[in-house]
Structures are given as C-alpha cells and as structure tokens.
Amino acid sequence: MGRVGVLLLNLGGPDKLEDVRPFLYNLFSDPEIIRLPFTWLQKPLAWWISSRRVQKSQENYKQIGGGSPLRRITEAQGEALREQLDDLGQDAKIYVGMRYWHPYTEEAIAKITQDNIDRLVILPLYPQFSISTSGSSFRLLDKIWQENPKLQLIDYTVIPSWYKSTGYLQAMAQLIDQQIEQCPNPDEAQIFFSAHGVPKSYVEEAGDPYQQEIEECTHLIMQTLNRPNSHVLAYQSRVGPVEWLQPYTEEAIPELGEKGVKDLVVVPISFVSEHIETLQEIDIEYRELAEEAGIHNFRRVPALNTHPVFIKALADLVLDALKAPSLKFAQATQWKKKVRIYPPEGWEWGMTSSAEVWNGRIAMLGFIALIIELVTGHGLLHLVGLL
Ligand SMILES: C=CC1=C(C)c2cc3[nH]c(cc4nc(cc5[nH]c(cc1n2)c(C)c5CCC(=O)O)C(CCC(=O)O)=C4C)c(C)c3C=C
Ligand SMILES: [Fe+2]
Numbered sequence: 001m002g003r004v005g006v007l008l009l010n011l012g013g014p015d016k017l018e019d020v021r022p023f024l025y026n027l028f029s030d031p032e033i034i035r036l037p038f039t040w041l042q043k044p045l046a047w048w049i050s051s052r053r054v055q056k057s058q059e060n061y062k063q064i065g066g067g068s069p070l071r072r073i074t075e076a077q078g079e080a081l082r083e084q085l086d087d088l089g090q091d092a093k094i095y096v097g098m099r100y101w102h103p104y105t106e107e108a109i110a111k112i113t114q115d116n117i118d119r120l121v122i123l124p125l126y127p128q129f130s131i132s133t134s135g136s137s138f139r140l141l142d143k144i145w146q147e148n149p150k151l152q153l154i155d156y157t158v159i160p161s162w163y164k165s166t167g168y169l170q171a172m173a174q175l176i177d178q179q180i181e182q183c184p185n186p187d188e189a190q191i192f193f194s195a196h197g198v199p200k201s202y203v204e205e206a207g208d209p210y211q212q213e214i215e216e217c218t219h220l221i222m223q224t225l226n227r228p229n230s231h232v233l234a235y236q237s238r239v240g241p242v243e244w245l246q247p248y249t250e251e252a253i254p255e256l257g258e259k260g261v262k263d264l265v266v267v268p269i270s271f272v273s274e275h276i277e278t279l280q281e282i283d284i285e286y287r288e289l290a291e292e293a294g295i296h297n298f299r300r301v302p303a304l305n306t307h308p309v310f311i312k313a314l315a316d317l318v319l320d321a322l323k324a325p326s327l328k329f330a331q332a333t334q335w336k337k338k339v340r341i342y343p344p345e346g347w348e349w350g351m352t353s354s355a356e357v358w359n360g361r362i363a364m365l366g367f368i369a370l371i372i373e374l375v376t377g378h379g380l381l382h383l384v385g386l387l
C-alpha cells in the first residue's frame, strides 16, 4: 500500500488575543463564508467586518483563557488516532490542516509532500457536511492539487461526512446519557441539540445538505440513546443581518423555560472539540439565558475530544476509506450538493430566480458601500486602495 497518511481538516482558531483579528480576516475572506457577486469586494469587506468584530470576539476569547483550545485538541485527536490505527495494525502519519489558522492546510500539504505519502485519507473533523466547512476545505485542497503536479501522484480519497458512523453515535449517546443520569428526574430532562447555524440561503439556494444531515444525525443519536426523553433542535452562533436556519438557540431556550422546563441537557452537535462556541456561548451566554428563564439545572454535554469510542470510530472510518474506491474533491462536493449551481452561472432575463439573486446582491452592495462610507468617511474604492 505504500506510505499512508491521514489529513484531518478543521477550522482553526486564534491561539492568543493578537491572532483574533487576522483569524477573522481569513475567515471572512473565504467566499464560502460570505458569498459576494464580485470577488474584488471580498478582501475589503473581510477587512471591514473583521475590524468591526474584533473587539467583541476578543472579549469572548478572554472569557475562555485568551485563545482557542482547538489546535491543542485537534493535535491530541491526531495522536490518539495514530495510536489507535497502530493498535489495529495500520501504520499511518497524521497531519492537521486548519482552514483559517495555524497549522494551515498549506502547511500540512507541504509536510505530506516532504514525507512522500503514497495513499492519503482526507477526513474533515465535521460529522456533517456544509459548504461553509468541509466544502470550503475541499475547494481549497482542489486548488492546491491543481497547482502542484507532485500531489497528483498521491492516491487520495475524501470522506465527505460521517455522522452515521456507529462509534460516533455511540460515543455521543454515552456522553448524553451521563448528563441525563445526573438530573433529579432523569426521564423528565429535556434534551436540546444545538447545531452551529448557517445562513438559510445556503440550504435553500445553494443546496447545502447541512440541515438535512443535522436533522438525520439528531434522529440517529436519539435512536442510539434509546431513552424516553423529549428532544428539540435549534441553531446557534448567527453572525450578520441575513436569516439563518431556525429556530435560534437563544430564542428556543427561554421558550422552554416559559413552558416550565427545569432540567435542560444541551448537546453541541456540529463539532467534535471544545471551542469558543461551547465554552463561551453555551456555557456562559446560554446558561445565563436559561437561568433567567427559570431553568436552574442547565447541563452541557462535553465535546467528544479524545473519547476512546470516538477515536476508534475515526480509525474505522480511515480503514474503510482505504479499502473503498477513492472519492475525489469535485465528486465529494458535487455529490453532496443538491445539484443546484450557485451562483447561477448564466444571466437569465426577466423576473427569474437568477435576476432576483443578482438584484438582491446589487442592492446589498449599494447598501454596504453606503455604510462603509458613513462609518469610515471613505468610499469603497478608497478602501480597495488600502489593501
Ligand atoms: C460545523 C461547524 C461550523 C459551521 C457550519 C460554521 C459556519 C459559519 N461560521 C461563521 C462565522 C464564524 N465562525 C466562527 C468560529 C467558529 N466556527 C466554527 C464552526 C462552524 N462554523 C468553530 C468551531 C469556530 C470556533 C473556533 C474557535 O476559535 O474555537 C467565528 C469566530 C468567532 C466569533 O467571532 O464568534 C465566526 C465569525 C459563518 C459566517 C458561518 C457560515 C456561513
Ligand atoms: Fe463558525
């Protein structure tokens, strides 16, 4: 089989407070995070939004010790996976490639070429697929591959999403069960799945399968858990003015309080490591909201991190991928999307959906330009000149 490598993909997070602004700039420079009609607008807008957001974001990172734990946890997951594969008789080198912070995807690829890897399994640490997460990393990798003939010699395969993995479902069920058992009346505890949100247009216009995969995932976890508790699903961490997937977590929690719920078990569902949105948003902000609404027993299910059942599940995914026919980047993304091409490629005249999308974008652009001018005292063109 030759030398085997596993590339773990993740989002990345600022290691310290000074990193927050450039991290946010990288994030908002990604066209899979903010979709714009004109590519030239991407970087000035990323600069503007990251400058506006940096203070609030830094305040949040201060509350969790001044930086994201994501690098440390992802590296620990990588080491645990290497040991597990070794126990199962598979020698493999593990690489971590983050999308918006160190170690960047490009750094991981440089190591992979140095190590002369022959077979590579690309495993995103997101159980469900979204255009904004795994999709964005696949698109970047596709570009890196096309630019480097040496990479084209590597026999690689992609795992687009894996929320159906039995070991993953079992590990989630175990962690949820432990929290439920600590409630005064375990069967009365309300289970609350909180997924990271995405703009509604991702699902409805761009064909992102994310919402459907999240919903299916919660059903599978409930089946595996096999308890009578009732459960709800809501979406957290909305950013910006557009509509995101609903219901919003910050609205759903007080509603449950009004209905008399006293014991709430919150399950973060879209991410397998502790990060700012579990440690700050859920543990601090949402806990406060719950208490104000009379929910005094607020429990948060810990992230999987290096849970042994979860690490075994990752190892099984890798072994299965090595046996199966390989899946390429373009196949992985096309196959996932519900076929619609976005942005609409050709211009169609008349009151078509394409025209509506473009009219909306042009109106948004005018609006953004106006705001930029009001806030900075300079026009957009001046801002472009700044970069
Ligand atoms: C599956 C998980 C995630 C999805 C889907 C996702 C989409 C998404 N995110 C933003 C904007 C921000 N995300 C930020 C941090 C962040 N996002 C995820 C995961 C998903 N994002 C994680 C794990 C993290 C935290 C990393 C860490 O440091 O621990 C941030 C920065 C933090 C902040 O300022 O609040 C922003 C901004 C958008 C716009 C989006 C979909 C389009
Ligand atoms: Fe995010």
Ligand SMILES: [Fe+2]
Pocket: 237, 277, 281
């Ligand atoms: Fe957030």
